[in-house]
C-alpha cells in the first residue's frame with residue numbers, strides 16, 4: 001500500500017496506470033484558480049474590500065466600503081496602486097492639511 005509522502009494518507013491507486021504516485025490527490029500539485037491578491041477585508045486607506053464581483057480575469061473588481069458607509073465598485077488594482085483610498089466626498093472626508 002502506498003502512502004502520501006506529504007501527509008501520510010493512504011493513496012488509492014485504483015485504476016491509476018503508470019508510475020506510482022508519491023503524493024495523494026490532495027497533495028499533488030494541480031491547477032488552482034488564481035487567488036485574488038487581496039483577501040476580503042483588506043483595507044486601502046478608508047476603503048475596506050467587501051466582496052469580489054464577477055469580472056474578467058486580470059481585471060478583478062470588488063466592492064469597497066468607505067469608512068463613511070458608501071459602497072463603491074472599483075477595479076482592485078486601481079485602488080491598490082493609485083491610492084484612491086476614500087470615496088472622494090470632501091464633505092465627509094475633508095482634507096486635513098495634507099497634500100492635494
Ligand SMILES: [Zn+2]
Pocket residue numbers: 004005006007008009023024025026027028
Ligand atoms: Zn497527501
Ligand SMILES: [Zn+2]
Pocket residue numbers: 046066067068069070086087088089092093
Ligand atoms: Zn467616504
